[in-house]
Amino acid sequence: MGFLLDVGYATAGLILSPWLVYKASTDPVFRAGIGERLGGVKPREGSRPCLWFHCASVGEVAVARPLVEELKKRRPDLEFNFSATTPAGRDQARKAWPNDRVHYFPLDVSFALRRAFGRVRPDAVVLVELEVWPNFIRLAARRAIPVAIVNGRVSHRSHRRYRRFVGYFRSIFKRIARAGMQTKEYADRIRELGLPGERTFVTGNLKYDARIGFDPELTAEEVRGAFGLPAEHPLLVAGSTHDPEEKILVETYRRILQTYPKLRLLVAPRHIERTADVRKIVEAAGFAVTLRSELKEPPPADHVIILDTVGELAQIYSAADAVFIGGTFCARGGQNMLEPAALGKPIVSGPSLENFREIADRLIEAGAMKVVDNPIDLGMAVGSLIKEPAMAAKAGHKGKDVVESGRGALKATADLVCDVLPDRKDAPAG
Numbered sequence: 001m002g003f004l005l006d007v008g009y010a011t012a013g014l015i016l017s018p019w020l021v022y023k024a025s026t027d028p029v030f031r032a033g034i035g036e037r038l039g040g041v042k043p044r045e046g047s048r049p050c051l052w053f054h055c056a057s058v059g060e061v062a063v064a065r066p067l068v069e070e071l072k073k074r075r076p077d078l079e080f081n082f083s084a085t086t087p088a089g090r091d092q093a094r095k096a097w098p099n100d101r102v103h104y105f106p107l108d109v110s111f112a113l114r115r116a117f118g119r120v121r122p123d124a125v126v127l128v129e130l131e132v133w134p135n136f137i138r139l140a141a142r143r144a145i146p147v148a149i150v151n152g153r154v155s156h157r158s159h160r161r162y163r164r165f166v167g168y169f170r171s172i173f174k175r176i177a178r179a180g181m182q183t184k185e186y187a188d189r190i191r192e193l194g195l196p197g198e199r200t201f202v203t204g205n206l207k208y209d210a211r212i213g214f215d216p217e218l219t220a221e222e223v224r225g226a227f228g229l230p231a232e233h234p235l236l237v238a239g240s241t242h243d244p245e246e247k248i249l250v251e252t253y254r255r256i257l258q259t260y261p262k263l264r265l266l267v268a269p270r271h272i273e274r275t276a277d278v279r280k281i282v283e284a285a286g287f288a289v290t291l292r293s294e295l296k297e298p299p300p301a302d303h304v305i306i307l308d309t310v311g312e313l314a315q316i317y318s319a320a321d322a323v324f325i326g327g328t329f330c331a332r333g334g335q336n337m338l339e340p341a342a343l344g345k346p347i348v349s350g351p352s353l354e355n356f357r358e359i360a361d362r363l364i365e366a367g368a369m370k371v372v373d374n375p376i377d378l379g380m381a382v383g384s385l386i387k388e389p390a391m392a393a394k395a396g397h398k399g400k401d402v403v404e405s406g407r408g409a410l411k412a413t414a415d416l417v418c419d420v421l422p423d424r425k426d427a428p429a430g
Contacts, residue, residue, distance in 0.1 A: 061093050071417060129153055
């Protein structure tokens with residue numbers, strides 16, 4: 001089966017080869033990562049037991065941080081190795097764990113994986129959320145390297161896709177050593193896909209246990225000062241947006257300005273490589289733009305700010321008076337709304353919330369988040385939060401309460417990972 005998969009990957013590579021050659025010739029970031037993606041990571045030295053954490057992108061890095069901190073306390077004998085799929089994820093992992101090995105995740109082809117496994121020499125692997133690569137899991141099992149899933153989720157859409165090839169994926173999932181799933185629903189789905197019940201656990205959602213890591217009030221003052229936002233200028237932050245949400249947002253913003261002319265808008269695209277496209281959308285709507293990366297002094301009051309940097313969105317949320325969650329006015333299933341909730345910010349979203357259903361339901365039920373299904377209602381929802389700051393503050397406090405009540409997944413998840421680790425060895429550091 002591994003051979004057939006390699007043949008399939010090779011065929012896809014041949015079809016895409018013109019684009020890959022063009023990408024490598026024009027994108028230095030893509031070109032620089034090719035060696036690591038082909039398994040050419042720096043060989044690990046020493047003989048300490050090693051835990052390989054894979055975080056697909058920025059969101060998974062944020063989820064993993066408190067878990068890694070807990071595991072380092074419990075197992076100081078361990079060496080940690082981190083991989084990411086995206087450039088932004090790798091950059092964020094390097095910021096999060098500057099003293100550990102960080103590299104791109106290898107392509108799911110046998111020769112690249114054999115090189116990577118031989119150089120990293122992990123004793124166990126942790127996949128954050130559900131990054132299932134068939135050859136990777138197959139080769140890990142062949143080398144007797146246990147693989148654990150943490151903060152696992154299987155969305156309705158993913159479940160449907162897996163079920164189309166359930167016979168094949170059962171042969172993959174049965175090789176997973178442990179799976180800590182966010183909810184019972186996700187646990188039931190992964191059991192149906194072939195992961196044995198005795199290895200599947202409901203550990204809760206690590207996103208509730210994420211730490212802010214900065215002083216919210218002080219950071220809010222710094223952000224508002226940098227952006228030239230006095231107290232009488234409310235700020236709407238649109239976080240992790242996708243196409244076509246930016247167009248919806250700027251048209252909604254135009255209507256709100258007729259009633260609340262001091263409102264400011266900051267748009268944070270989910271993928272910063274879309275910055276140029278987002279800028280065109282905003283300018284086509286008649287607004288001037290300031291990019292965060294080019295900000296040297298506070299921008300004029302009529303500028304829309306575009307966040308084109310990685311790792312700053314939480315700090316930006318701290319300065320917001322209202323937050324729109326992206327990925328909800330398109331078929332993306334939503335983005336993480338716990339960051340603004342933990343900071344006590346009132347939230348508005350569209351109806352596409354499949355990937356965060358449990359979190360969204362709790363926030364909606366508590367009155368911390370309002371869901372709308374059209375641009376007119378979006379404008380009304382944001383306008384009401386700006387008009388009634390006391391109501392907005394009350395909604396924000398309810399969001400913080402939801403986050404606090406959801407904590408507890410960290411211990412259960414750390415216990416699960418420790419179960420698959422080798423026995424502790426009192427090896428010297430280094």
